[in-house]
Amino acid sequence: MIGKSNSSSKYDRPNCNVTGAGYFPVTEEDLNPDRIVGGMYARRNQFPFMAVVHRLLGRGMISQCGGTIISHRWVLTAGHCVADQPRQFLVVFGDIDKSRVGYNFYQGPGTSMMTDSGFLHPHFSPTINDVGLLYMPRDIPFGEAIQPIHLAGKDDTYESFNGRMGTVIGWGKDRSKSTGTRRLKYATIPIISNSKCSMTWGITSNKHICTAAGYKKDACQGDSGGPLIVLEDGVPVQIGIVSYGDASCPSSKPGVFSRVTGYIDWIQEATGIRF
Structure with a gap:
């Protein structure tokens, strides 16, 4: 992986306004952790902010990730x-x-x-500043099945989310030796403190957020770039982006996510959107 952006990272795209945000058919019952063992299959329209992100490698090969719609033109993913x-x-x-x-x-x-407009955090490395954006060539058509996600903003900068339940969503592997699931899945996992996460991984307090290990459910290969969400007054809010973890799935180590509030300034600068 490279650690710096190339010329395509110039922020010369037009400003985009978030419209249509707020309709999500998700309830506390949907995300009840007592009903999830290793993840559950999503219903149609349950997570309308989700995007499949396939990087085309040539010769029929792809690199698989997920992403979230944040406006009519922008998708948030991992760096x-x-x-x-x-x-x-x-x-x-x-x-x-x-x-x-x-x-x-x-x-x-x-x-x-199809897009070739990928924007990488200028100080990206595989374990920090793991944030990227994709710019779409035309407006994403919002409707019942397609909606933008709310991002955690500056008011959440000092919110640790420790002890809350977070939901991770994606099409990645549902076990270590699988090739990935064709149907969208989600799992709800406790969020742990960064000090506890640091016992396993060297993380930066304002750049990462972690979920607990030992629950037989977590993100896996192919889930990268997908969201970690919490519910705020019944509305899903993205607080993390799937970044890295143990290769074993489920793992005995915490899952690590890029903390959205640690990058909100960069996201605003790159997209022209104000959250």
Whole structure:
């Protein structure tokens, strides 16, 4: 992976306004951790902010990630999902079933776009500043199945979220030796303190957030770039981006996420959006 952005990281895209945010058919019951063992399959429209992010490597090969819609033109993902070349991506919105996604095409009820506009945090490394953005060539069509996520903002800067339940969502592996799930899955896991997480991983307090190990559910390969969310007054709010963890799934080590509030200034500068 590379550790700096190239010329495509110039912030010369037009400003985008978040509209249509706020409709999410998700309830506390949906995210009840007592009902989740190793993750559950999502219902259609349950997480309308989710995006499939496939980086096209050539010869039919892909690098698989997830992402979240944050405006009509922007998708938030992990830095390591956009760091390497080639920067050509197939991004799919409004579907929970990846069996309809091909190498460079999509045949399903949602919407797909190709983009080569990947933006990488200028101080990216695999374990810190692991944040990236994708700019879409046209507006993402919002509707019942496609909606932007609310991001944690400056008011949440000093919120640790320690002890709260966070939900991670993605199409990654559902066990270490699998190739990934075709249907979108989610799991709800306790969020732990950064001091506890630091016993396993060397993390930076304002740049990371971690989920507990030992619950037989966590993010795995292919989930990178997807969200960690909490509910605020019934509305999903993204507080983390899947970054790294142990290769074993489920793991005996905490899962590590890029903390959204640690990068909100960069996201605003890159996109022109104010959160």
